[in-house]
Amino acid sequence: MSDKNRTSSSNPGHAPSWYAASANDKRVRPSLAGETQADVCVIGAGFTGISAALQLAENGFSVVVLEGERIGFGASGRNGGQIVNGYSRDLEVIARRYGPEKAAKLGEMSLEGGQIIRERVAKYGIDCGLVDGGFFAAFTDKQIREMAEVRANWQKHGHTGLEMVSKSDVGRYVKTDRYAGGMIDRLGGHIHPLNLVLGEAAAAESLDARIFENSRVTALAMGANPVVHTAAGSVRAKYVLVCGNAYLGSLLPRITERMMPVSSQVMATEPLDAKLIEDLLPANYCVEDANYVLDYYRRTADNRLLYGGGIGYGGQDPANLTGVIRPNMLKTFPQLAGAKIEYAWSGNFALTLTRIPHVGKLADNVYFSHGDSGHGVTTTHLLGKILGEAVSGHASRFDVWASLPALPFPGGKTFRVPFTVLGAWWYGLRDRLGV
Numbered sequence: 055m056s057d058k059n060r061t062s063s064s065n066p067g068h069a070p071s072w073y074a075a076s077a078n079d080k081r082v083r084p085s086l087a088g089e090t091q092a093d094v095c096v097i098g099a100g101f102t103g104i105s106a107a108l109q110l111a112e113n114g115f116s117v118v119v120l121e122g123e124r125i126g127f128g129a130s131g132r133n134g135g136q137i138v139n140g141y142s143r144d145l146e147v148i149a150r151r152y153g154p155e156k157a158a159k160l161g162e163m164s165l166e167g168g169q170i171i172r173e174r175v176a177k178y179g180i181d182c183g184l185v186d187g188g189f190f191a192a193f194t195d196k197q198i199r200e201m202a203e204v205r206a207n208w209q210k211h212g213h214t215g216l217e218m219v220s221k222s223d224v225g226r227y228v229k230t231d232r233y234a235g236g237m238i239d240r241l242g243g244h245i246h247p248l249n250l251v252l253g254e255a256a257a258a259e260s261l262d263a264r265i266f267e268n269s270r271v272t273a274l275a276m277g278a279n280p281v282v283h284t285a286a287g288s289v290r291a292k293y294v295l296v297c298g299n300a301y302l303g304s305l306l307p308r309i310t311e312r313m314m315p316v317s318s319q320v321m322a323t324e325p326l327d328a329k330l331i332e333d334l335l336p337a338n339y340c341v342e343d344a345n346y347v348l349d350y351y352r353r354t355a356d357n358r359l360l361y362g363g364g365i366g367y368g369g370q371d372p373a374n375l376t377g378v379i380r381p382n383m384l385k386t387f388p389q390l391a392g393a394k395i396e397y398a399w400s401g402n403f404a405l406t407l408t409r410i411p412h413v414g415k416l417a418d419n420v421y422f423s424h425g426d427s428g429h430g431v432t433t434t435h436l437l438g439k440i441l442g443e444a445v446s447g448h449a450s451r452f453d454v455w456a457s458l459p460a461l462p463f464p465g466g467k468t469f470r471v472p473f474t475v476l477g478a479w480w481y482g483l484r485d486r487l488g489v
């Protein structure tokens with residue numbers, strides 16, 4: 055079933071998520087009609103595009119954002135809401151691949167995404183249920199050893215918020231006997247992601263940015279002043295930022311051949327008895343496990359359990375979302391066998407071959423960033439800000455990211471999905487065997 059068919063009736067144009075139903079702001083912005091101009095035209099109103107738009111609006115640029123559907127329609131309005139610091143590959147892997155100098159530079163930036171979120175929530179009074187603290191759960195001794203290595207490596211980059219948790223202390227964070235131990239991140243946390251991006255969008259609008267919804271970009275004419283076209287209008291700008299991520303479609307093949315849409319599924323229970331949910335997650339930390347295809351879950355402000363997992367390479371949406379996720383939830387919390395599932399939805403993130411975001415330029419005045427590869431709540435905030443900095447003439451951080459190689463997926467359009475499924479099967483098998 056397509057997203058369009060699954061649209062939320064209480065908040066049209068969004069996936070039928072708990073987020074869409076509980077959004078603070080359900081206003082529909084106008085769609086673009088006719089010709090207009092701006093310093094910067096941003097394509098896509100997810101975290102990346104809105105983070106860039108807000109950074110630019112704060113610095114006095116005139117900004118137009120064109121969103122094909124609704125603000126936060128993509129991954130940004132549907133995700134697990136987990137503030138995970140760092141990148142989808144550990145800094146040690148980054149050092150081995152790209153050298154210690156680049157790893158040090160990326161390390162310096164690795165906590166900034168979470169800081170940007172917290173600063174904006176405070177500065178603009180964004181009501182998005184921000185809660186501090188995350189728990190990484192390990193099933194095996196091998197995963198515990200790997201977490202300890204990550205912690206030691208992060209400490210070299212100044213991150214002192216990580217603490218190992220022994221099996222006997224797991225119950226302080228999550229009441230389940232599935233885990234062998236884990237690690238907490240005091241600088242992690244969770245948010246209602248749709249309310250965060252809506253709050254940031256409203257902040258950008260308060261600084262005169264213009265956001266058009268239901269305004270899908272159909273063509274981009276490059277040139278000294280590029281022109282961005284929708285079905286009913288166009289924007290002539292000095293700069294264009296492409297932030298369409300997994301939903302970009304075939305607009306710009308040079309970008310899309312270097313990413314693969316991957317779906318992940320999420321569901322939310324009915325509101326649970328306060329005592330029960332406090333017992334399951336006593337510290338109100340969000341949890342993600344260390345498996346290759348991982349489960350992630352957390353409490354919501356209205357005492358639901360929001361549980362995610364599952365994966366669909368190529369962005370396929372399983373027909374029975376609850377059937378995919380509920381059995382995993384019950385393995386973790388068998389005591390929820392009688393809990394009603396009130397919402398289930400799916401969303402696509404963009405995977406790159408290296409699992410490192412792909413950042414660069416299509417022309418001197420057309421920049422892009424995509425491919426946060428599943429851990430994007432913080433990275434998109436960082437990279438959106440960095441796109442804004444680059445337009446303002448401060449490109450040193452942009453240049454670091456743009457220097458990292460981005461390779462097309464092997465197998466082209468036809469075979470990239472089966473090749474990746476094969477790789478994931480192998481890593482999943484290793485998790486199941488505990489090796």
Ligand SMILES: Cc1cc2nc3c(=O)[nH]c(=O)nc-3n(C[C@H](O)[C@H](O)[C@H](O)COP(=O)(O)OP(=O)(O)OC[C@H]3O[C@@H](n4cnc5c(N)ncnc54)[C@H](O)[C@@H]3O)c2cc1C
Nearest residue numbers: 098100101102122128129130133134136271298299430431
């Ligand atoms: C189910 C799920 C759970 C996740 N959980 C977590 C989590 O807990 N923690 C974490 O760190 N990360 C998580 N992620 C990843 C994270 O959500 C993403 O990395 C991040 O939101 C990507 O933001 P974005 O702005 O780059 O893309 P998106 O949010 O997808 O935004 C792109 C926007 O561009 C628009 N667009 C595309 N093409 C066009 C066009 N031609 N014209 C106009 N508009 C266009 C789309 O409609 C969309 O709104 C999850 C992802 C998913 C799917």
